[in-house]
Amino acid sequence: MNRVLEVKELKKIYKNGRGVSDISFDIGQGEVIGLLGPNGSGKTTIMKSITGLLRVDKGEINICGINVSDDFEVAIINVGCLIETPSFIGNLSCYNNLKMVSKYYSNIEFDRIDQVLNMTGLSKYKNDKVKNFSLGMKQRLAIAMAIYQKPKLIILDEPANGLDIEGAKELRKLISMLSKEFMISFLISSHQIFEIEMLCDKILIIRDGKIIDTCIVNNVTSSNMSLEDYFMERINLN
Amino acid sequence: MNRIMIGTMNETYKIFSKKKFVILFLISLVVTALSTIMNLLTVRNLGAPLINNANLPITVLNFMSTITIPLFIIMITGDMFAGEFSDKSIVMFLVRPITRNKLYISKILAIGISIICVLLGTFAISFMASLIGSNVRECFSNLPTNLSAYISATIPMMLIAIIAAFVSQFTKSSSFTLVIMILGSILMSSMPIISSQIVPFLPTTYLNWYQNFYGKFNLLTTINELSYILAYGIIFMFGGAYLFQQKDMG
Numbered sequence: 001m002n003r004v005l006e007v008k009e010l011k012k013i014y015k016n017g018r019g020v021s022d023i024s025f026d027i028g029q030g031e032v033i034g035l036l037g038p039n040g041s042g043k044t045t046i047m048k049s050i051t052g053l054l055r056v057d058k059g060e061i062n063i064c065g066i067n068v069s070d071d072f073e074v075a076i077i078n079v080g081c082l083i084e085t086p087s088f089i090g091n092l093s094c095y096n097n098l099k100m101v102s103k104y105y106s107n108i109e110f111d112r113i114d115q116v117l118n119m120t121g122l123s124k125y126k127n128d129k130v131k132n133f134s135l136g137m138k139q140r141l142a143i144a145m146a147i148y149q150k151p152k153l154i155i156l157d158e159p160a161n162g163l164d165i166e167g168a169k170e171l172r173k174l175i176s177m178l179s180k181e182f183m184i185s186f187l188i189s190s191h192q193i194f195e196i197e198m199l200c201d202k203i204l205i206i207r208d209g210k211i212i213d214t215c216i217v218n219n220v221t222s223s224n225m226s227l228e229d230y231f232m233e234r235i236n237l238n
Numbered sequence: 239m240n241r242i243m244i245g246t247m248n249e250t251y252k253i254f255s256k257k258k259f260v261i262l263f264l265i266s267l268v269v270t271a272l273s274t275i276m277n278l279l280t281v282r283n284l285g286a287p288l289i290n291n292a293n294l295p296i297t298v299l300n301f302m303s304t305i306t307i308p309l310f311i312i313m314i315t316g317d318m319f320a321g322e323f324s325d326k327s328i329v330m331f332l333v334r335p336i337t338r339n340k341l342y343i344s345k346i347l348a349i350g351i352s353i354i355c356v357l358l359g360t361f362a363i364s365f366m367a368s369l370i371g372s373n374v375r376e377c378f379s380n381l382p383t384n385l386s387a388y389i390s391a392t393i394p395m396m397l398i399a400i401i402a403a404f405v406s407q408f409t410k411s412s413s414f415t416l417v418i419m420i421l422g423s424i425l426m427s428s429m430p431i432i433s434s435q436i437v438p439f440l441p442t443t444y445l446n447w448y449q450n451f452y453g454k455f456n457l458l459t460t461i462n463e464l465s466y467i468l469a470y471g472i473i474f475m476f477g478g479a480y481l482f483q484q485k486d487m488g
Contacts, residue, residue: 051333053487073241073335087329091255097330100251103244104334145330 002029003065004078004153004185005050010059012049020045020209023059027153030183032175034196034217036231037206043189044084045209047155050187051081064152077105080151082159086142090131094122094141097130098148105149116144119174121167135162143171147178154178155187160195168195175199197227205234241336245344246351248331253314253352262310266360269306270298274367281371291371295364295384296452302360303391303448308398311353312419315402316412318345319482324411329487342403342479349399354392361388383452391448397441397467397474404474407481441470 005027013019020042027033035043048054050061052072061068066075088097098113117123120140125133130141139162146154156175160168172195178184190196196203197217205213213234220230253259273294280288289297322328331341361384368377402419409415426442437443444467450460 048487053329053332055484055486072337076333077335079333081333083329083333085326087327089252089255089327089330091257092252096251100248101330101334103248104241104336 004029006062008060011057012045012054025204027185030179032179032186032200034200034203035189036203041206042209044157047083047157078152080146081155082142082146083157086138088130093127094130095126101145101148108149116148120144136167139163153185157189193228207235241340242344245336245341246347249345249348250351253348262356263359265306267363269301270364270367274370291368292373292376292380294368295361298364311398312402312416315349315399316406316415319403319406320409320415321412338483339479342482350396353395357388357391387448387451390451394445394447397471400471400474404478407478
């Protein structure tokens with residue numbers, strides 16, 4: 001399996017002494033990996049480091065074999081992401097926000113904007129200003145922006161935040177479809193353990209900025225143990 | 239397409255979609271209209287205009303470039319850097335295939351384009367207003383000098399943008415950037431009271447550089463002042479870009 005993401009000995013420590021260290025893992029093509037951990041364990045820090053939003057202190061990040069620090073523009077072209085809160089220009093319409101993003105990807109056909117709006121159920125709101133959107137709709141737009149460029153890796157931090165039950169279900173369907181049909185890899189963090197259980201092939205359990213366990217979801221569930229119990233056991237053990 | 243060009247197009251579009259930009263145009267329209275009305279009233283009541291209507295574009299430029307345009311530049315620049323970091327909308331562009339240095343340059347270029355548009359727009363309005371008067375021939379004969387003053391005003395205004403972008407790297411909101419810039423300019427304006435020798439080394443000294451282009455033109459002074467502007471521009475541009483590059487999106 002081709003490696004889409006390789007993280008080697010990643011270290012990022014903030015001024016307050018918190019952060020992550022010794023983070024190493026990789027994601028193969030079409031794989032869906034979940035990051036699980038208590039609040040402040042370092043999930044978002046890992047995601048931000050991969051996407052260049054944070055400067056890392058040490059370590060190497062390769063996306064599709066390209067080092068992010070050496071050639072950011074080429075490496076990041078393969079990544080779509082939604083980290084923490086959705087990011088957009090509020091006084092522009094949904095369509096114009098996507099249009100601005102689209103300019104960075106000349107190889108993508110222009111009707112892709114309508115495709116992603118359709119996929120995320122935003123077609124009828126395409127001309128509405130984003131500042132008037134509900135949290136769920138903003139989340140949908142952020143997902144549309146993350147998948148626009150047909151990336152090989154999609155990083156989603158709490159993707160179901162603000163989505164209603166129907167929206168969350170549609171999102172899960174979309175993630176499954178993209179990973180199975182288009183072999184897109186995912187790195188997902190979520191506090192909703194059932195969501196991770198349904199979506200992910202593999203899980204990285206993080207505590208205090210370190211990966212304390214890596215498990216295959218099917219192995220855990222086939223051992224008559226819920227993922228929640230497994231997670232609690234691992235967190236308390238270490 | 240070149241990444242800087244794409245970035246500049248996006249950033250310019252963002253600026254043009256801001257209400258502040260429209261308001262600034264309205265202010266320039268109001269200033270010009272008021273000056274014209276005042277002139278017409280003085281002609282009717284006193285028999286002579288308050289200002290020569292052929293010089294109206296320069297009068298408007300002096301007013302706009304002293305207060306309104308610098309304020310607009312600082313607010314826009316603060317929005318584009320500190321503002322976007324505080325509302326996290328900058329993430330949308332930081333995770334795209336453009337390096338931070340190129341994004342920084344794109345933002346500065348976009349601010350430059352908006353400054354040119356504001357100045358040329360103001361010139362067009364004030365020139366048309368200047369025609370509402372007696373000496374139309376003088377208005378046209380002054381046109382090249384007035385236009386060159388407007389075009390050259392872009393350079394010191396760009397310096398304000400570059401300094402504001404640098405200051406924005408230390409602040410967490412656009413309003414804080416505005417406060418620091420105002421306090422900084424007050425401080426620099428009061429420096430001559432302490433020591434007159436420091437005046438040539440203050441960036442605020444060269445903000446009326448465009449005034450070299452009307453009246454008596456002195457090439458040596460113009461080049462000398464331009465060198466200071468460029469030197470300050472380069473220092474603050476590199477400093478700002480470096481800080482932008484190093485900034486963590488917390």
